Amino acid sequence: MSFDEFAQVCERLAETGKKLEKRALMAELLARLNTADAALAAIYLAGQPFAETDRRALNVGGALLTKAVAQLSGASDAALHAAYRRHGDLGSAAFDLLAAKTGGSLTLAGVEESFSALATARGPAAKLRLLLDLLQRATPLAAKYLIKLILGDMRTGVKQSLVEEAIAVASHAEVAAVRRALMVNGSLPEVVVMARAGTLADARMRLFHPLGFMLASPVDSVEEALARFSEAIAEPPEQEATLRHAQVEDKYDGMRAQLHCGDASQPGRVEIFSRNREDIGSSFPELIEAFSEAFAGIDEAVILDGEILAWSPRQQALPFSALQQRLGRKRVSAELRRQVPVVFMAFDLLYAGDALLLDQPLHARRQRLAHIVARAAASTGKPSPRAQGMLFASAEEPHFPRLLLAPATRLESKEQLDRAYHEARARGNEGVMLKAADSLYQPGRRGLAWLKLKRQLATLDVVVTGVEFGHGRRAGVLSDYTFAVRDGDELKNVGKAYSGLTDAEINDLTLFFKQHTLEEFGGFRTVEPLLVLEVAFNNVMRSSRHASGFALRFPRILRLRQDKPVSEIDTLARVEEIYASQPDKPQEEATAG
Known part of the structure; x- marks a missing residue:
């Protein structure tokens, strides 16, 4: 198939906001193509x-493109800049600038070959x-769509979940079977092959x-x-609600x-992934x-879910x-x-x-997790032979278990939960989590089986001193x-925000700021x-x-505060006061990113 035909489908996807139409377009495309x-x-x-x-x-990156x-x-x-400002993305700008270009014999397979070559090429000259x-x-x-694909910004309104649905429609398979196969296998192209062959049920878990x-x-x-974690008892009707079995x-x-962590077939292999699915092991x-x-x-082999924490000598x-x-950081x-030593605070397995344990209740996963931590935690505190290349530094590096089991207690009452919240804040943590003991693990889902109770955000009244195009x-x-904020007769910057206003407000403010530009x-x-x-914020650093x-x-x-004069905005002293009041304030030498 030519990549131009594929791009035409992408253009149609971008033009419709209807989910079912998008799915139908993709399903029709996938159904008429050969498997490869x-x-x-x-x-x-x-x-x-x-x-x-x-x-x-x-x-x-964008500069090379x-x-x-x-x-x-x-x-x-100047023409490049104008085209980019006109559309807001380089792919659409390139479409305008290359409009006079004719011909084109690129295929999907040809794109795959070029992407493979780009991935192995070293240096900007070779990549160019x-x-x-x-x-x-x-x-x-x-x-246009090649550039969008390379930059990871297709803007067709298509999420992977909708592609999964389209694969199911095109291959007459169940959406749940496609999603389960992709979850354990991790390769969308391989799942397409399995869906066509009717072998989705044969998908097996692939680590890493x-x-x-x-x-x-x-x-x-x-x-x-508590209201979310309470259950009404049917008889008698005047009976008070009872708390579900949950942990805090x-x-x-x-x-x-x-x-x-790998097993005997991959001994010693360990990889760490962030919530946005990036490999962060080098950090x-x-x-x-x-x-x-x-x-x-x-x-x-195990897969642990948890939190990476900077850890103090006081073990908190x-x-x-x-x-x-x-x-x-790459190094x-x-x-x-x-x-800044770190630990991994594990709270799920x-x-x-x-075997995947996602369909087991939390209390069963927690029991197995506790057993694994008990077996392995002490060994994670020993000096590693791998660190011998840093011989003198490793002697100074603190040694303590890098694997910890997140403490959890059973939810009993309002007083206990309120106390747990304030104790967590006193330890410098954000608040508390409540998790139903019978909850299954639902990847990518935000339901009511897990709740988070965090501190209220502080607010400040500030004045805008600089603006940028988005x-x-x-x-x-x-x-x-x-x-x-104000510091005597001076204004001193404390941050930058780009969310919270409507498109209409931003359009009006763009005109306002253009009229009041100094430099x-x-x-x-x-x-x-x-x-x-x-402005609201989580904390001050x-x-x-x-x-x-x-x-x-x-x-x-x-919100906008047209009702408030600049003379009444908050002061640097107020910012310092908020900083000093934080039980989780950073160390004095810490700097914001």
């Missing part, structure tokens, strides 16, 4: 160049040559690809949490992660080392800002390993004994706002400090990024 092309089409429709179990990466488009089209920098060859063989429409994470629903108060755990301020080498050593002697969790120094220095559909509007630096503008916002010395974590705009 259908397998490729499915993965490309899902917006992925490779299957999840295929660790190759294209490693091609922009250079390739400029060379092929002969467009000036391959990109130019690939785009030269594409029609303007095919180039992330399963979906079960999510919790938020509640705002102890009373709401601390909600940690760390990084949710899934840890895979936490001591966890890889510790678990590799500990589980090498245990003839059982540090706030996320300490852990943040680790994230995104973690010996000094950082010593300054998804796989053990060659990205994607907001590329043509000023939607990212840097804001400040312009590319896509960023300093503006007159006139607009007051009320020390930061060298802003002159204030602080940064708000996860700020979002609650």
